[in-house]
Amino acid sequence: MPNTPKNGTLYRGREGMWSWVAHRISGIAIFFFLLVHVLDTAMVRVSPEAYNAVMSIYKNPIMGLGEAALVAAIVYHAFNGIRIILVDFWSGGTKNHKTLLWGVLILWAIAMAGFLFRHLPIIFGGH
Amino acid sequence: MATPLKAKVAAPRSNDNIVQGVKYNRSSSKRNNFEMVAWLFMRLSGVALVILIFGHLFVNLMTGEGVHRIDFGFVGGKLANPFWQVWDMLLLWLAMLHGTNGIRTIIDDYAQKDKTRAFLKVILFLASAFIILVGTLVIFTFDPCPTGAAAELLPSFCPAP
Ligand code: HEM
Numbered sequence: 186m187p188n189t190p191k192n193g194t195l196y197r198g199r200e201g202m203w204s205w206v207a208h209r210i211s212g213i214a215i216f217f218f219l220l221v222h223v224l225d226t227a228m229v230r231v232s233p234e235a236y237n238a239v240m241s242i243y244k245n246p247i248m249g250l251g252e253a254a255l256v257a258a259i260v261y262h263a264f265n266g267i268r269i270i271l272v273d274f275w276s277g278g279t280k281n282h283k284t285l286l287w288g289v290l291i292l293w294a295i296a297m298a299g300f301l302f303r304h305l306p307i308i309f310g311g312h
Numbered sequence: 313m314a315t316p317l318k319a320k321v322a323a324p325r326s327n328d329n330i331v332q333g334v335k336y337n338r339s340s341s342k343r344n345n346f347e348m349v350a351w352l353f354m355r356l357s358g359v360a361l362v363i364l365i366f367g368h369l370f371v372n373l374m375t376g377e378g379v380h381r382i383d384f385g386f387v388g389g390k391l392a393n394p395f396w397q398v399w400d401m402l403l404l405w406l407a408m409l410h411g412t413n414g415i416r417t418i419i420d421d422y423a424q425k426d427k428t429r430a431f432l433k434v435i436l437f438l439a440s441a442f443i444i445l446v447g448t449l450v451i452f453t454f455d456p457c458p459t460g461a462a463a464e465l466l467p468s469f470c471p472a473p
Contacts (some may be wrong), residue, residue, distance in 0.1 A: 216411035258434035
């Protein structure tokens with residue numbers, strides 16, 4: 186039978202595990218985007234027309250929402266990465282790891298609210 | 313043979329090279345500490361990447377008209393500036409090395425057969441080396457004012473043809 190919080194595991198199925206799952210998935214997603222992103226930017230070396238053609242693919246609401254998801258993944262990975270570093274190096278890190286995770290989620294929500302406030306009107310505004 | 317335990321010592325110390333006649337290679341100079349360096353690199357590059365990525369996202373998506381203003385003229389203007397060349401190069405190298413090492417860990421975690429692991433890592437390292445090379449060449453061999461291009465597509469500082 187798998188361990189559940191009820192029979193006493195500290196990690197499995199709890200905050201520690203889920204924050205790790207999200208860190209791993211966001212890391213993979215960012216990495217694959219980065220591969221594509223270096224190649225699309227490489228079009229500046231081909232010609233202005235080639236670069237502008239690739240960029241026009243990004244300038245519609247669907248891709249705009251994709252960018253928002255990507256930024257959400259990056260901001261989570263960044264703040265949670267800082268949390269991992271604090272747990273590793275700060276003497277109070279392990280004791281306060283749950284508080285730190287709440288801090289990560291709150292900072293993430295604030296950063297995303299600020300970002301979306303600016304980004305959503307841009308992608309739906311139809312410039 | 314069971315691991316010999318050192319009586320009355322609370323925790324092993326990093327300089328315990330010989331415990332009850334058994335030699336351990338902790339902290340000896342011959343030790344391969346690649347994994348420790350990689351672990352440390354993930355943390356140091358992580359801290360640097362927070363600054364590099366947040367700056368990158370802010371300038372490209374939050375100023376002006378955000379993503380709608382990104383075109384050759386805009387990127388040409390940025391990459392003509394040594395400050396952004398260095399910024400983008402650090403971002404490229406640190407993010408690629410950090411991401412590649414992270415994926416390496418994940419491959420080691422899930423791919424169980426030796427051959428599968430080796431195969432996936434060869435693909436990973438080749439892809440990463442290619443992307444780092446292409447990205448670096450673009451940053452440093454890029455011409456913001458290519459001859460023969462329509463002037464309205466170029467940054468405003470380019471001389472009129
Ligand atoms: C924004 C700043 C970033 C911070 C603070 C950060 C921090 C971290 C930390 C602390 C780890 C854990 C390493 C370990 O357990 O040894 C990690 C893992 C990872 N990071 Fe990042 N990172 C950042 C950006 C990135 C970027 C841009 C990418 C992709 C190119 C990326 C991809 C990964 C991957 C794939 C892993 C492995 C995940 C795993 O083993 O579960 N990270 N990151």
